[in-house]
Amino acid sequence: MTEATRNLLEQHFDTAFAAPDGIAKLRELILTLAMQGRLVEQDPSDPPASELLKEIQAEKQRLVKAGKIKKPKPLPPIKPEEVPYELPKGWEWVRLPEVYFGIGNKQNQIQKKDYLERGLFPVIDQGKNFIAGYCNDNERIVKIDRPVVIFGDHTKKIKYVEFDFVIGAEGVKILCPYHAVFTKFLYFLIQSFDLTDRGYARHFKVLNEKLVPLPPFSEQQCIVARIDQLMARCDTLETLRKEREEKRFAIHAAAINQLLDAPDGSAWNFIQQHFGELYTVKENVAELRKAILQLAVTGRLVPQNPDDPPASELLKEIKAEKQRLVKAGKIKKSKPLPPIKPEEVPFELPQGWEWVRLGDVSFSNDSGWSPQCLREKRSNGQWGILKVSAVTWGKFNPDENKALPSDKDPRPECEVKAGDFLLSRANTDELVARSVIVEETPEKLMMSDKIVRFRLPKSMNSHFINIVNGTEFSRSYYITNASGTSSSMKNVSRQVMAELPIPLPSLPEQHRIVAKIDQLMALCDTLEKQINAATSKQTEMLNAVMARVGG
Structure with missing residues (x-):
């Protein structure tokens, strides 16, 4: 990574904290830089990836000879027009199926109805939960001698697994990398792919059509260490952001509750004095709209006139x-x-x-x-x-x-x-x-x-x-x-x-209430426009930094 790229990435952390989807985009950028060979410095003394391909070929032959995998069909050579970008010296473009073999079969699989809440062996499926349940049948276990990557054929969920497990339901694809490929590098690599969402249709065929940028083995390890470090910073940012938003929501909720309960205007005065802090998200504006309507129909939005007929x-x-x-x-x-x-x-x-x-x-x-x-x-x-x-x-x-x-x-x-x-x-x-x-x-x-x-x-x-x-x-x-x-x-x-x-x-009070609501809803409209404008500006800044780092 050059000094300029490092500085821009650091700047991106600050920008990402402010933009609504900034941290998610930051994670994408980190993976993109990693797979372009721009996240860590190259070491010219590393053996090139072409040597890894020889090791992979030798391991394939041993596994086929031992009857552990079937002989794979030859894959077509990569044409120049397929290559999306230039790789650093010592890297190689390969097709994804070149770097892993599949393991597990239906004997290792159980149906969702058979999942246990507690048990001896964890069940891994393609759902959003890392562990979907448990099983006590040791004949179902997939035993692994190295970490593997799980890919959800229907859901596109990707999981890094480093323990023996039972396969849950169908659609679970287990990718076991050859020894020349660091499993966590493969995990991050698959995460970096932009797979078109096909709904609940199958995605594994599309995944296997992807080209893989393969660096030297020691560089794979360095890349993974750097990704882990940067993703941990993203986690910290997300935690800080969540805490800030929760605090803001809590203050706003307290002000709204006081507004709805208090007989005087103190809560409304507080809200007006802190508009800038309270109304930076649309959720709070939506709650303000509800509160305005509640005040209106309970007779607390406008003063009563004793001269009005009942x-x-x-x-x-x-x-x-x-x-x-x-x-x-x-x-x-x-x-x-x-x-x-x-x-x-x-x-x-x-x-x-x-x-x-x-x-x-x-x-x-x-x-x-x-x-x-x-x-x-x-x-x-x-x-x-x-x-x-x-x-x-x-x-x-x-x-x-x-x-x-x-x-x-x-x-x-x-x-x-x-x-x-x-x-x-x-x-x-x-x-x-x-x-x-x-x-x-x-x-x-x-x-x-x-x-x-x-x-x-x-x-x-x-x-x-x-x-x-x-x-x-x-x-x-x-x-x-x-x-x-x-x-x-x-x-x-x-x-x-x-x-x-x-x-x-009374009719006169109805008119006063409607006029006041029109005035306050116009204020809410203005607040939402300001939020949209601020969000657009933050996103523009974010995209500008991303373009400079990723370009």
Whole structure:
């Protein structure tokens, strides 16, 4: 390694600590430099790798003669165009299967159902845990006379094993290097490969197509020692970084908890004074958003005005308006909703607020229809059916639609209008019953049967209802009352939606709350943009250092 490379690598340790994926990239860089012969100085007195290839060939012949391995098929010579970069003097390019032989067979293998929690012999499989379980059957043991490398055919997991073991399940490939190859060098070498992820398909064939840069044996040992040293520094960096982040999360969690519990503004003052330290990660901003919503619906985000009429007066207005609409034949008379029980109330409300159900403060609710649609979006004034994704992500997205075939008659009563409050009836645990307010929409877009619409009176701020629907206690209510056995697809009925408990303030306070939330959410948006900008800058610096070291 040259002095310039060493200095740049040292600089990279500082840069890597700041960048989000810096330490992972640093590990990649260390392995790249190692396999290019740039991590340690070459010793001209070392026997060249060409001598190792002769030793490997002689060992192969001995093992074949002893019946320990089958005679391998000759591998094609390496063409000049296959060579990715120039190697130091004394190194050789070889194909990976030249430097190892496989050991173990199905007699050494046990099924996952037969793993023991404790036992005499460790089980090694292709899973993420180094030891997957134990086995007591000594006839299953793979006995090794040198360390080996395990490669997961499906998972690409790589393990360095230096003890006897039992093979777990299938997909475990055991690479036993010839004596001229230092096992841990082979381990790091395979780690340095960038194997395309084929999902749960097999990767071993792709691995065996790789070329291997083979240095002299003593240099292999020096490279491994240097990698171990640098990886230990990476481990230390990761520990320090984790401790720093945990401390930051703990301080933020304490501030948020105090913010939610304290009657005064001291916690909010603390958060404002320490924005720079607390909001360097998006996770903390997400928690701040949740806290803002919680404060809003518990009546602690804006001060109450004693001159505001109580929410009970608002309920009387809504009830009277409903009766007028029923009498005029514009809506159907709805069945009374059950009164809210004490155990349904998650928190106390300020004076003048009321607990009501969503159905109490809406005129009606309906859902759309789901005919067989075309795959493409509607165009040129066609009718279209909205997909669930149009109402899932906090903002109405009319582009998420499918065109209605020309041979099907539209249903204008399902057409979405500006001001509609829309919810998704079917979705994942996290997204079911998520909602949006339709600010404006192109004509001729209809709800699907997985979208539910509640029509709210003008005496309500629909954005306040949308805010309540997105809070943690509303999410908990929907998850508790959703049907469906799989978390990937839950269903919430219109009746369940109508019975959602709503903490209701007066209309003037609804307006103040919505305005304050808009202001604070804009602040959160700014914080996230700043985090993204800082992250991009750190990544740019990281990539610049990597390019200088690796180039």
